[in-house]
Amino acid sequence: MLRPSAKPVISPERAIWRHSGHTPRRNAGLAAYENVLARAGLSPVAGIDEAGRGACAGPLVVAAVVLDCATIRRIPGLADSKLLTPEERETIYVGVLRWALDWHVVTIPPQEVDALGLHVCNVEGMRRALAGLRHRPGYVLTDGFPVRGLGTPALAVWKGDQVTASVAAASVVAKVTRDRMMVALDGSYPAYGFARHKGYSTPEHMTALCAWGPCPEHRYSYTNVLQANRRWAMGWQGEAADLEAVSSADDDLPGVAVSSADDDLPGVAAAPASGPAGELALGKLALGNGTETPDAWADLVAEEAAAAEASRAIPVWADAPGGGE
Secondary structure, three states: OOOOOOOOOOOOOOOOOHHHHHOOOOOOOHHHHHHHHOOOOOOEEEEEEEEOOOOOOOOOOEEEEEEEEEHOOOOOOOOOOHHHHHHHHHHHHHHHEEEEEEEEEEOOOOHHHHHHOOHHHHHHHHHHHHOOOOOOOEEEEEEOOOOOOOOOOOOEEEOHHHHOHHHHHHHHHHHHHHHHHHHHHHHHHHHHHHHHHHOOHHHHHHHHHHHHHHOOOEEOEEEHHHHHHHHHOOOOOOOOOOOOOOOOOOOOOOOOOOOOOOOOOOOEEOOOOHHHHOOOOOOOOOOOOOOOOOOOOOOOHHHHHHHOOOOOOHHHHHHHHOOOO
């Protein structure tokens, strides 16, 4: 008599098959994903990342870099751009451009960010960066969130610039490209200090923004730029040299100033230029002497804002030292 098998029968719909050789190990280093994809026949790999998402001035820059296992080994020191010094980024930038199979950079101006929204521009910039590659990759890795419509198998990797070599290379290319652009903009608008803070919401930047008003390179859909424009029109005068910036690691928290040019710590979240979201407060920081600071914008009432009649059409930045030249 035959005994029935004790092995349960699993329907094909519930069966999950995973090849051990196609699973990246956590201790396999920065090239773990690229090595696994190469074994699966999906090499080379394109990594896509952006720079300037959290800045309130300057362009949004998106880069795509194609690497394989051999080229990764030729770029020593490759890591997330935020973990590198400016000198290390420049060195790795040269190495990536020399050894990468292909790379492409897309620049999105602040006017387009205002018109379409930050996230829409970010996703569209990733599509355009991939489309600009001459070498078609076998797989695409994106940083943080999935992107539809790429036309190539893709995977969104959380903190991808810290765990995948291709995304880390893209983050370096995007960061160095944008930093160079902000240094060049500092020559046209020296009053804002773009060469130092790269357009992020530091106390120095917020003080200049209130003193001189926004310039054409600012993102007018951002809450702090909108309210600084109104403060300037009301004749705000103040100093923030001793002010410590308010930092937040939450990308969804609007209107928070930060002291670091870190893409994971946005200066502000994009907000509509009108309506309740436009009046979001940035929070207050007291210096103990009653002096108002650029972060003490919560007391801006609707009547004051209406009386200010601030507009981007007014070239207030032209009167700043060296502005408009």
